[in-house]
Amino acid sequence: MSDAAAMSDYVIDVRDLRKSFGARKVVEGLTLQVAKGEICGFLGANGSGKTTTIRMLCGLLIPDGGAGECIGLDIIRQAPLIRQHVGYMTQKFSFYEDLTVFENLDFVASVYEMKDRAKAVQDIMVRMGLADRRDQLAGQLSGGWKQRLALAACVLHQPKLLLLDEPTAGVDALARRQFWDLIHDMAGEGLTVLVSTHYMDEAERCKRIVYLANGRIVVQGSADEVSSQSGLITFEASGEGIDDAARALRHLQGVEAAAVFGRSLHVAGTDRAALQTAIHSIDGDLKWEEVPPRLEDVFIHMLSAKGGEP
Amino acid sequence: MKGYSWRRFFALLRKEWIQVRRDAMTLRIIIAIPIMQLFLFGYAINSDPKNLPTGLLSSDHSKYERTIVAALKNSGYYNIVPLASEAEAEEGLAAGDLLFVIAIPPGFDRAVDRGESPSILVDADATDPSAIGNATAALASLGADLQRDLPAIRQSEPQTPAFQFVVHARYNPEQLTVLNIVPGLICIVLTFSTLFVTTLSITKERERGTMENLLAMPVRPLEVMVAKISPYIVIGYVQVALILIASALFFHLPIRGSIPLLLFALGLFIGANLALGVLFSTISANQMQATQLAQFTLMPSFLLSGFMFPFRGMPLWAQWAGEVFPTTHAMRIVRGMLLKGNGWHEIAPELWPIALFALIVVTIAVRFYRETLD
Numbered sequence: 214m215s216d217a218a219a220m221s222d223y224v225i226d227v228r229d230l231r232k233s234f235g236a237r238k239v240v241e242g243l244t245l246q247v248a249k250g251e252i253c254g255f256l257g258a259n260g261s262g263k264t265t266t267i268r269m270l271c272g273l274l275i276p277d278g279g280a281g282e283c284i285g286l287d288i289i290r291q292a293p294l295i296r297q298h299v300g301y302m303t304q305k306f307s308f309y310e311d312l313t314v315f316e317n318l319d320f321v322a323s324v325y326e327m328k329d330r331a332k333a334v335q336d337i338m339v340r341m342g343l344a345d346r347r348d349q350l351a352g353q354l355s356g357g358w359k360q361r362l363a364l365a366a367c368v369l370h371q372p373k374l375l376l377l378d379e380p381t382a383g384v385d386a387l388a389r390r391q392f393w394d395l396i397h398d399m400a401g402e403g404l405t406v407l408v409s410t411h412y413m414d415e416a417e418r419c420k421r422i423v424y425l426a427n428g429r430i431v432v433q434g435s436a437d438e439v440s441s442q443s444g445l446i447t448f449e450a451s452g453e454g455i456d457d458a459a460r461a462l463r464h465l466q467g468v469e470a471a472a473v474f475g476r477s478l479h480v481a482g483t484d485r486a487a488l489q490t491a492i493h494s495i496d497g498d499l500k501w502e503e504v505p506p507r508l509e510d511v512f513i514h515m516l517s518a519k520g521g522e523p
Numbered sequence: 524m525k526g527y528s529w530r531r532f533f534a535l536l537r538k539e540w541i542q543v544r545r546d547a548m549t550l551r552i553i554i555a556i557p558i559m560q561l562f563l564f565g566y567a568i569n570s571d572p573k574n575l576p577t578g579l580l581s582s583d584h585s586k587y588e589r590t591i592v593a594a595l596k597n598s599g600y601y602n603i604v605p606l607a608s609e610a611e612a613e614e615g616l617a618a619g620d621l622l623f624v625i626a627i628p629p630g631f632d633r634a635v636d637r638g639e640s641p642s643i644l645v646d647a648d649a650t651d652p653s654a655i656g657n658a659t660a661a662l663a664s665l666g667a668d669l670q671r672d673l674p675a676i677r678q679s680e681p682q683t684p685a686f687q688f689v690v691h692a693r694y695n696p697e698q699l700t701v702l703n704i705v706p707g708l709i710c711i712v713l714t715f716s717t718l719f720v721t722t723l724s725i726t727k728e729r730e731r732g733t734m735e736n737l738l739a740m741p742v743r744p745l746e747v748m749v750a751k752i753s754p755y756i757v758i759g760y761v762q763v764a765l766i767l768i769a770s771a772l773f774f775h776l777p778i779r780g781s782i783p784l785l786l787f788a789l790g791l792f793i794g795a796n797l798a799l800g801v802l803f804s805t806i807s808a809n810q811m812q813a814t815q816l817a818q819f820t821l822m823p824s825f826l827l828s829g830f831m832f833p834f835r836g837m838p839l840w841a842q843w844a845g846e847v848f849p850t851t852h853a854m855r856i857v858r859g860m861l862l863k864g865n866g867w868h869e870i871a872p873e874l875w876p877i878a879l880f881a882l883i884v885v886t887i888a889v890r891f892y893r894e895t896l897d
C-alpha cells in the first residue's frame with residue numbers, strides 16, 4: 214500500500230462504516246483502504262463482523278453510518294452498479310443445488326450478459342477442474358467441490374474486485390493451494406481481492422492482513438508487521454516430555470499459550486521476565502530457544518485477549 | 524446498468540424453467556391435483572341425487588293423480604309423502620325436510636278431461652340447484668309419458684298437453700345448472716393450483732440461502748418476478764387444456780366461444796394469480812407466512828366469486844369485495860364464453876379488472892422486493 218496513492222487508486226475506500234442489528238453494534242467505525250491488485254486478508258474471531266463488512270461493501274447491507282466507494286462507485290447510492298463488477302463469494306454455499314455445475318455457471322454468465330458465454334464457462338470449468346463434473350447437480354457435490362464451483366462462478370464475469378468470505382473452509386490442501394495460486398494469478402492481472410479466512414497459512418499469503426475485533430480494525434499490515442506489532446515473545450523447546458511440560462506451563466504466570474506442534478513445544482507471552490521464569494521452572498532436559506512469533510501465536514494471542522487489543 | 528434487461532430476464536427464466544422441470548414431484552402434483560379436483564368436485568356437485576323427499580298436496584284423490592304419482596315414483600327422483608296442509612308443506616320446505624312440494628289442484632281429473640290443460644304446481648327448494656336439477660328436468664319427459672296413459676279422447680288431440688308442471692324454484696331464483704358449475708369449477712381449481720406455486724418462489728430462495736447470491740448479481744426485481752411467473756403460465760396452460768378436455772369429455776361441457784380468446788383470458792387470469800403469489804412470497808419472511816397469506820385470500824375468492832352463492836344474491840358489500848378478485852371475473856368470462864358463446868365485446872368489461880389487479884399486484888411486489896439483506 215502506497216501512501217502516495219491518490220484516493221481514486223483504491224479499489225476499496227470506505228470510512229467509518231457502522232452497522233447495528235437491533236441494539237447490537239456489529240461494525241463500529243471501520244475504515245479500510247485496499248489498493249488495486251492487492252490481496253487483503255480479513256481476519257477476526259467468529260462474530261467479529263467480517264461477513265457484515267463484506268456485505269456492506271457490495272451493497273447487500275446498507276451501512277447505518279459512514280461512507281465510501283468500491284471500484285470508484287458509492288457503496289450506498291450506486292450499489293446496483295457495483296454488483297456488475299464485483300464477485301462475491303458467500304460464506305455459505307448459495308448457488309442452486311438443483312442445477313448442474315454447468316447450468317449454474319451458464320446462469321451466472323448470462324446474468325452478467327457476457328459476450329462469449331459458452332467459451333467463458335468452458336474455460337473456467339477447465340481452470341477450476343470442474344469439467345469432469347459438468348453435468349453433476351451442485352447439491353450432490355462434496356463440500357470442497359461446492360467451494361470450487363462457487364469460486365468459479367464469482368470470478369467468471371471477470372470482476373474488478375473479489376470479495377471472498379471464507380472461500381476455502383472445508384477444502385483439501387491441494388485444492389487450497391490451487392485456489393490461492395489462482396487468486397495470486399488474478400491479482401497479478403490487476404484483480405483486487407479481499408478474503409476472509411481463519412487459516413494462518415492463507416493469511417501469510419496475503420500482502421496485507423486486516424485483523425478485526427468487535428467490529429473494529431485492531432491491527433493491520435504485512436504478516437511480519439503484524440507479528441512484530443503484537444509484542445509477543447515466543448520460545449521453542451524440543452526433546453522428551455514436551456507434552457507434560459506443555460500441560461504444566463499452561464497454568465504458570467506469564468504464559469499465554471503453550472502448544473505442541475509435532476516434536477516441538479511452543480510457548481508465548483508478552484512478559485519476557487515472567488515467561489523466562491516459567492520455562493526455567495520446568496524440569497527435564499528441554500532445550501529452549503527464542504524464535505520469532507508465528508502468525509498463529511499472534512492471532513491466538515489476539516483472540517484470547519479480551520477486546521482484541523494487541 | 525439498464526433498468527430492465529431481456530438477456531438477464533432470459534437467464535433467470537432459463538434457470539427457473541430448469542428448476543421447475545427438475546422438481547418432478549411438485550410438477551406432478553400441480554398437474555394432477557387440478558384434474559383430481561375437477562372430477563372430485565365435478566361429480567360430487569354433479570351427482571344425480573335420487574329419492575328426493577317430496578310432499579304431495581291434493582284435495583281429491585283422483586285417478587289421474589295416482590297415475591302421475593306412480594310415474595313420479597318410477598322416475599326414481601321422487602320419494603313421495605302425502606301432506607295434510609299447505610302449512611305443513613311450507614314448514615317442510617323451510618326446514619329442508621322436503622325438497623319438493625307437488626300440489627295437484629282440486630277438480631284435476633275433470634279439468635284434464637275437458638282439455639283445460641291444468642297446471643300442477645311444483646315448489647322446489649333451489650338452494651342447492653344441482654340437487655334438484657335432474658329431478659326437475661325429469662318432469663318434462665314425465666308429462667309426455669303420461670300422455671299415453673290418458674283417456675282415448677285426450678289422445679286424439681295431442682297438440683294441447685293434458686296438463687303441465689309449473690316449477691317454482693324457491694330460495695335461489697338464479698338456479699345454476701350443472702353446466703354452470705363446471706365452468707366455475709375450472710376457475711376455482713385454477714385459482715387453487717396457481718396461487719400456491721409462486722407463493723413459495725421467493726421465500727424458497729431466501730430459506731435456501733440462494734437469495735444472497737441472487738441479490739449480489741446485477742438482476743432487477745421485475746426481471747426476477749416475471750421470470751418466476753413465466754414457467755407457471757406454461758404449466759397453467761397445460762392445466763387449462765387438460766381441464767377443458769376433461770370437462771368436454773366427462774361433463775359434456777360445450778365450448779361455444781372462441782378458444783384462442785378463452786385461452787388469452789385464462790392466461791391473464793393465471794398470470795394475475797401467479798403475481799399475487801409472488802407478492803405474498805415477497806412480503807413474507809418464510810414459507811409458512813406466505814402459505815397463510817395465500818390461504819387467507821383463497822377463502823373469499825372462493826366464497827365471494829359467485830361460485831358458492833349466486834353473486835346477485837349477496838349483500839352489496841360482499842359483491843364489492845367479490846369484484847376485487849380475479850376469480851370472480853374469470854368465472855363470468857368462462858361461463859359466458861363456454862355456455863353463451865360470448866366474444867371479445869362481452870368479456871372486455873371482465874378482462875380489464877383482472878389486468879388491473881395483476882398490474883397493481885406486480886407494482887406492489889416490486890416496491891416491496893428488497894435488494895438488500897436488511
Ligand SMILES: Nc1ncnc2c1ncn2[C@@H]1O[C@H](COP(=O)(O)OP(=O)(O)OP(=O)(O)O)[C@@H](O)[C@H]1O
Nearest residue numbers: 234235239257258259260261262263264265266304
Ligand atoms: N442479519 C442479522 N441480524 C442480526 N444479527 C446479525 C445479522 N447478521 C449478523 N449478525 C450478528 O452480527 C455479528 C457479526 O456477524 P458476522 O457474520 O459479520 O461475523 P463474522 O466475522 O463473519 O463471523 P464468522 O467468522 O463466524 O463468519 C454476529 O454476532 C451476528 O450474530
Ligand SMILES: [Mg+2]
Nearest residue numbers: 263264304378
Ligand atoms: Mg462470516
